Amino acid sequence: MKLSPFGTAVLLILAAAAFVSVVSAIPALPHAFCGDVVVNGAPAPDGTEVSATISEGTLVTGTQNPVTTVGGSFGKGGADLLLVQGEIPNGAIITFHVNGVPTDTTGVFEAGGGPTTIRLSVTTGATPLPTTSESVSSGGGGGGGDDTTTAPTEVPEKTVTAEPGGETVTREMPASPAATTPAVAEEPSAGTQEAARTTAPRETPLVYAPIATIAGVILIFAWTRRQ
16 A cells, blocks of 8 residues: 555544653663761661752652662662662752751752762761850949958857846857857847746845744733633
C-alpha cells in the first residue's frame, strides 16, 4: 500500500510527538555530591543527616536525598552519594542542610554532574547568654562617705533583787570581758515588782509580845476578882 504524501506527513508528525513525549518523561540526570561535615567545630557523628534543596524546578527526594554521615563524611568509601535530581534546570542554586539546618555552602545544579566534593559546617545548640554581675555600693543618701563599723559598747549588767520590807534594789555589775554583744538593761515590770512584794518575807515585830502577855494576865486577874 502506497501512502499519499498527506498520509506520510501525518505519520511523521505523530512519530515526532511521541518521541518528544518520551524524552520529556525522562528526568534529567542527577547531580551527585560527597564531602565532609563539621558540627560545632568537630566531625559530625555517625547518622547525621545531610540533605539538599533547590531554588527552582521540581526536586525529587527520598532516593539518596537525604543521606547520613559515617566517620564525619558522606558519599565516601562506598557510602551513598547525595543525589540532587528531578525536573531541575541547569544553573539552579542548591542549598545544603545538616540535620535540617541550612549551611553557608551552596552549589550549582548540572545534570549528570559530579561527584562534586563539598565541605559543610554548622553550629547548633543555644548560645550562652553573657554573665552580668552587679556591684552593690553602700553609703549615705547624699554624702556617700565611707562605711564605719561601731564596736559594741560594754554596758554594766544590772541585777534586780527584792529586799525584806518590800524594797527593790538594783545593783550594777561589771560587764564580762568575754561578752561581745552589748547587753540591754531592762527595768523590772510592774508584775515583777508586785511578785517581789508578795513573796518578800515580812518580819513581825517581837516587841509587842510581852505587852500582850501582861495585858492578858491583868484581864484574867480582874475577871477572877469579880467572881
